[in-house]
Amino acid sequence: MRLALREMLHAFRRTPLLSILSVTTIAFSLFALGLFGLVAINLRDALGQVEERVxxxxxxxxxxxxxxxxxxxxxxxxxxxxxxxxxxxxxxxxxxxxxxxxxxxxxxxxxxxxxxxxxxxxxxxxxxxxxxxxxxxxxxxxxxxxxxYGAEWVQKLYRLRTVATATGIALGAAFAAAAIIIVGATIRMAVLARSFEIQIMRLVGATDGFVRLPFLLDGAAKGILGGLLALLLTRIGFAVVDRWFVHVRFFDAGTAALGVLGGALLGLLGSAASVGRHLRLVGTERRRWR
Known part of the structure; x- marks a missing residue:
């Protein structure tokens, strides 16, 4: 584990631009998802207040x-x-x-x-x-x-609530899928930049787990940094809207922490997918040489 952490820090220093690109990609992906989340929870609160009048x-x-x-x-x-x-x-x-x-x-x-x-x-x-x-x-x-009881009004309100819920789930899933694809592609660039290093590690007998661990830690660390940056950007956007346009509610502490953990998960999954694919390619090439 200590060696894996040291390799992760070396990777940050060796490829700072790729590291910054990975962090900012995760941050902006989560930022877009966070803005949509703010709209969703405030729309739900507004509909809830209207429903209380039924x-x-x-x-x-x-x-x-x-x-x-x-x-x-x-x-x-x-x-x-x-x-x-x-x-x-x-x-x-x-x-x-x-x-x-x-x-x-x-x-x-x-x-x-x-x-x-x-x-x-x-x-x-x-x-x-x-x-x-x-x-x-x-x-x-x-x-x-x-x-x-305003039958027509109640039906329209319930229909609006149903449409808003279905739209929220669909758009949220689309944003999450886009974030995973973009993050995976970005981290794959970092893995390809270290492809020669991976080949040498495999040639000297390193196991797949030993090769994967630094990349997984690297992806998780970048995901956490990206999640924190996305949370900061979302907070700034919330402050602007809340002060100059309309009063809105921000995420609670648990939801904010879940967003940061989501960034770590994105980085981890992106790294796992990218390094796993590269290891399979290396294994194929080794079998060819044999």
Whole structure:
């Protein structure tokens, strides 16, 4: 291991330009993936905030006793998809209307608004089918006059969420595949630059594992450096967007560390693929000479 580490440091000094090229290639590949990740998590947060507003509102007939309405609210609250049910009296509904629609205060003077049950749904239970089931359950009460939940709006929101998730997975996989291909090609250049050294090591009896180890460590080290540089670039891009355009959320510590480890994995896989292919070529040439 000590010899492998020393060979890795020698490789950095012998081919500084190739080493810098490998690090920057990994960095910019991960930087592009990081920017896409920022867009994905902030879009998910935005959709989540909109989904929190999905609720079912059951309007009660005039004269429904409050005790009856509260009993129905308690019963609806036991439905698995329901997070909470709130009884809104006619007086509370009128006060809310005056507060939220103050420009129409002259209209609310003698208005009488119906009482209602406001049903909030649990996270993960706001898809059209779940909302429809809760609305159907609320309609079964004889004192419920009307149930509204914005069916068309809920369907569009769920469709947008599904499309965003599918697009995110597809683009994320495409970015990752492109990064692996580019990194592998870049590290292969470094392996080819040391092809003569690999041939000599094989001729003197070095095992494949002994030959591979310095390259694997070299690739992992470059991947870590590239990951750190990509994290720095992503942080700078985040700061610019957050300050001058729109408030966004950055990766948490675990996700950031995962990105750096992803860089190490990219470098490791790229080195393993490149040196493995070169070792197979060397082995083929040796068999020919025999």
């Amino acid at each position: 609720e079912v509102r059951a309007f009660l007939t005039e004269g429904t006793p409050e005790a009856t309405a509260r009993a129905a609210a308690e019963e609806l609250g036991r439905v698995p998809a329901v997070a909470a049910v709130t009884y809104v009296s006619p007086e509370a509904a009128l006060a809310r209307a005056r507060r939220e629609l103050g420009e129409f205060n002259d209209v609310w003077g003698s208005a009488v608004l119906p009482a209602s049950l406001e049903v909030r749904l649990r996270a993960g239970q706001r898809d059209p089918a779940s909302v429809q089931r809760v609305a159907t359950r609320a309609r079964q009460y004889p004192f419920v006059e009307d149930v509204r």
